[in-house]
Amino acid sequence: MNSTHPWWFRAARPRFEAFHVGLPAKLGKVSLYRDEGVVLRTHKLGEADRIVTVLTKRTGKIRGVAKGVRRTTSRFGARLEPFTHVDLQLHTGRTLDVVTQAETIRPYGEALVADYPRYTAGSAMLETADRLIMGEKEPALRQFLLLVGGLRALAAAEHEARLVLDAYFLRSLAVAGYAPALQACARCQATAVRAFAIVAGGMVCGNCRPAGAAVPEGETLALMLALLKGDWPAADASLARHRTECSGLVAAYLQWHLEHGIRSLRHVEREPAT
Numbered sequence: 001m002n003s004t005h006p007w008w009f010r011a012a013r014p015r016f017e018a019f020h021v022g023l024p025a026k027l028g029k030v031s032l033y034r035d036e037g038v039v040l041r042t043h044k045l046g047e048a049d050r051i052v053t054v055l056t057k058r059t060g061k062i063r064g065v066a067k068g069v070r071r072t073t074s075r076f077g078a079r080l081e082p083f084t085h086v087d088l089q090l091h092t093g094r095t096l097d098v099v100t101q102a103e104t105i106r107p108y109g110e111a112l113v114a115d116y117p118r119y120t121a122g123s124a125m126l127e128t129a130d131r132l133i134m135g136e137k138e139p140a141l142r143q144f145l146l147l148v149g150g151l152r153a154l155a156a157a158e159h160e161a162r163l164v165l166d167a168y169f170l171r172s173l174a175v176a177g178y179a180p181a182l183q184a185c186a187r188c189q190a191t192a193v194r195a196f197a198i199v200a201g202g203m204v205c206g207n208c209r210p211a212g213a214a215v216p217e218g219e220t221l222a223l224m225l226a227l228l229k230g231d232w233p234a235a236d237a238s239l240a241r242h243r244t245e246c247s248g249l250v251a252a253y254l255q256w257h258l259e260h261g262i263r264s265l266r267h268v269e270r271e272p273a274t
Ligand SMILES: [Zn+2]
Pocket: 185, 186, 187, 188, 189, 190, 204, 205, 206, 207, 208, 209
């Protein structure tokens, strides 16, 4: 025996390590952790491996290597496919963590793949979550809960797929700090709002209205508010033309933030403190 540790230390060690399982890796020397999450996307690595991007409940967005996952004998099987809510165990790696266990909690992909509108809505949710949450291992519990709630609502098919998607877009933007102004002018706070101006941050009054800003119908505005609040009885009762107008405004607003707002925010965060 070359160990200099007394017998009681060696005896206590396994229990001590077990205690660490489940704590985030960044707390220190922890090398193994457990979390649950939704697989956002995967891509191939070498001959048989795959890199999976997962939005987890406690750790935030993580990227991990699933070794041998593309072999037919893989013990992970289809558990690490996009849309799957999985329980994971990972080892902290130098650049990427390594997935050591994966158990399916709910395979949302199975419910969505047979229905094209629901599948495309779900795909848009995964992509938006991936792009809205830029930093890895930064806890994003509210975004995780919104994504799981959105996928569950799509799979349950209780509401129109596009309404579920628009609700997800509005609420995930709000959690990210980009809620559109709907009840007061985004520029001057006046309550008589008139036009939707994406660059201004939502609805604006007649005085603040920039040239070319769309003037949505009142019912469309009410629908956006209902989706943002999660008022489903009101959203389900909306008319098709207001849903179409709402989807157009929400998509344009989201796109602008993904292309401009978020990128510029990242730039601001990179500036050295002066
Ligand atoms: Zn104004």
